[in-house]
Amino acid sequence: MGWIITLIVGGIIGWLAGVILGKDVPFGIIGNIIAGLVGASIGNSLGLDIGPEVGGVNIVGGILGAIILILIVSVIMKAIRGNSKA
Numbered sequence: 001m002g003w004i005i006t007l008i009v010g011g012i013i014g015w016l017a018g019v020i021l022g023k024d025v026p027f028g029i030i031g032n033i034i035a036g037l038v039g040a041s042i043g044n045s046l047g048l049d050i051g052p053e054v055g056g057v058n059i060v061g062g063i064l065g066a067i068i069l070i071l072i073v074s075v076i077m078k079a080i081r082g083n084s085k086a
Contacts, residue, residue, distance in 0.1 A: 005055035010036030013057065017066035023074060039066025 014032030017039060018025045025031040040057045043049065043065025051060025 002055065006037070006057060007033055009055040009057045009059075010034075010040065010062075012036065013039060013059065013062040013066050017063055017070055020063070021067060021070055021074075023070055025070060026073075035066045035069055036062060039063070039069045041065065042068055 011029055011033040013036030014025055014034065015036075017035060018032065025035050027034075037057070040062035043058065043061030043063075046061075046065065046068075048061035048064050049058045051058050053059070
């Protein structure tokens, strides 16, 4: 049951980060879950393990990490799209 809660929290974090940035996370709900969980990992690695913890994920650090991840992925995707048009 714990991993289900972690996946739900990861999805919500990824979705919130996308809403804050005004960007759609690729691959829908799976992308949101991945962005949320990887974002939480990034946030913890950067010492952003702040805020309440639900399902083993720090909410504030997870959102900040997911925002960082989405920005990085957006820049990479923009560069790839720019190169394919040339």
